[in-house]
Amino acid sequence: MKSIGGVQAPLLVLAALNGLSFGVIVTVLAPYMYSAGFSGTEWGLLTSTATVTSIIFTLLSGPLSDALGARRVVAAGYIVKAASFTLLAVPSTVFMAAGFTLSGVSMGISWSATTALVARSGRDEMLHRSFTFFMASNMVGGALGSLMGVIPPLLSSITSLTLLEAYRATILLVAPLSLLQAGIALAVREEVSAEGRASIGPGELLRGFREAVSDRRFRLLILFNMVIGLGASMSIHNIAYYFAAKYGVTSAEIGVVNALEQVSMALVAVGASRIAERVGSTLKVYIALTSLSVPLLVAMTLVDSYVVAAAIYVVRTVLMNAANPLLEALTMRVVPRERRGSASSILSLSFTLPATAGRAIGGALLDINLELPLRLTAAIYTLALAHLYMRRRFLEEGRAWGSRRVAGELLEEARAPQ
Template identity: 45%
Template sequence: MNSQLKKLILAGLLGGIAWGIVWAVLAPYLRMLGYSGSEYGLMGSTAVLSGALFTFLGGTLSDKYGSRRILSAGLVLQSIALLLISTGRAYYVAGGFFINGAANGLSFVAQEALLARTGRDEELHYTFSYVTAASTLGGGLGSLLGWAPVIARDVFGIGLVEAYRYTIMAASILPLATIPLILSISERMAHGKGGGYGLLEAARRFTRRFYIVAATNVLIGFGAAMSIHNIDYYFAAKYNVTSASLGSVLGLQQLAMAALMTQMPRLADRVGGVLKVYLALSYSSVPLLIAMTLTNNFPLAAALYLVRSILMNVANPLFNAFVMRLVPLELRGTASAFLSLSWTIPAGAGRAVGGWLLDKDLELPLRATAGFYTVALTVLALVFKDEISRGEDMSMGMTGEGLRDVLFE
């Protein structure tokens, strides 16, 4: 493992810890402050929509100036956002959600482009899987730190709301600690510089199957935002859990996914394709969404959620690497932005709708999500059925042009 990949893995680990802490603590914290499901969903929606705007900006700037600077700017914004949210004051929290969305938009697309420009193309499915596994491991460790506020309350007599606030403030330090690592990584650029293509100009270079992938992103993004993005509030409202229980569930999910993600590249090579692995696992997750709505037992619901989340997400890095290998170096930031926009824009609406539905019937968002996932995965299976049957979508023996023909015919 080279030094570049080690730096990316460490950066992913630190970023994951910060995200995991906030994921475990945020919903219980805001609910104790009196925020409703509709308010939580609406603020999440503004974060997703601001993320969409800055995703486009981040993609074009990453291609023109390089991904490292854009990723670092996103990390600074993330730290500021967490400090604002930690105050608990309505306007500051709303502003923090908006800024955090912008930070995530910049950071995600820049990180995807940076990964796609580090190392050889034929090894990208390993790079994406290992770095994502490290980030997921960090998310698991951070989620388990959801116990920290509860322990602080019991041992030191600190009010739980204050303990939540201090935990979010502490998490804001980690994005800043990641910046020196990011800036020290070398980045491959086409002809020594970025392309700087605008979205419309780049769009003319993408073809039919690329847009079909984007269309399935629309369905999955809207469906996921309706329920999975609000799942912390769902558990808090239905079972009245604290960040300790919630953090345990989310932490175990991330730890299991981190371990399994490192095995996915070898599995894809062995069975003959990432799409075959991705679809088989993702389809298996859908019935578990419905099963969650049929129980009132938290341990059982948590177990179903754990397995569902692992099946739906563990092969995502392979699929992301597959798409990036089909895009020229100078367009990988813009392509990442385009695909991210196709996911985040509908997700902004989906999160607001899901939050509204939570106030009407807690189970409706999960059931609707199962339907959206089924349609999206079926479209992918039908469009790529020939490639899946031949097992050629991720063959290491194919050339770059051969791979490109799979999606860009």
């Protein structure tokens, strides 16, 4: 099967299409709901519905990926996503709630299964590349999808459609992409032996979770992910609504910002992966980049220009997220390959559980003070990264790839053409 940089081509196509559809939705959804009259509190409650419903399906997704294969579970998630997009195109509370509910189901099914699929798509020593290239491809697709934010204002100006109707039409346009993604997911080769597959049942489910969390480093990384998830959900997940409310921008302006963010993130992510290979530590690179992003969160709240705020936001987001594949690779390496589905469920839950409360809290805070969620997030990130830095040696000892000793042994192989 053809590969690019050692990563399967179908996996990269899947990532690009996922980024495309997500880029459109994340760009259009907030101004769409704002123009439909939904308040910040309603925005927060409705979006948190998705995180609530994702919890149950996230619990099932990982073990099912271990038993049935991750690619099948990923395909099922994209089919559900197509239905959720269709419902979200109806601007009524009932249909929006149903759409966000199915969105949560889709997120729960496919998120952890996708992580497991990437973690089992190639050799362990090259996982940092698998996660990095997957993310980079996703970001490029996300940039194209974000640029499609110009469609609603353009469609409204050249037709008789109102801006609200144009938003609805754009959302409906991307629903079929999810069905295409379901087919592509089935084409990915998943490297796990039949003997390594888990069985299905409550006992096996609990056993999978227990074995996944047996490593203390994995438990520490999960705790860190929970804190980051809380901070991100309070402000960053609501950022489009923040921009629409503070500056009165439409999806066109938000789309351009998202596109710049996605392309920049893809480039920096690939660079971060190469730096990690040279430095011999995935964690050092991750901490260095993310720490630089925190002061920029506060800086966003001190300006009154959308152009300036958007520029700061792009730099902040790139620094905070470009190194995420390095942390994911480190997290997955401390878990046995046959239990990475269960581990990815735990990893997903560690982010979505605090995000359930965080989105609702952040949405309510937007109605009180637009700047407060960003400032609280900066404080939360600071505490979390400081703790991670203090535990860095423990996290990269032994069989963790990030240790200088192991990375040095693999460096020459990593440089070899794939």
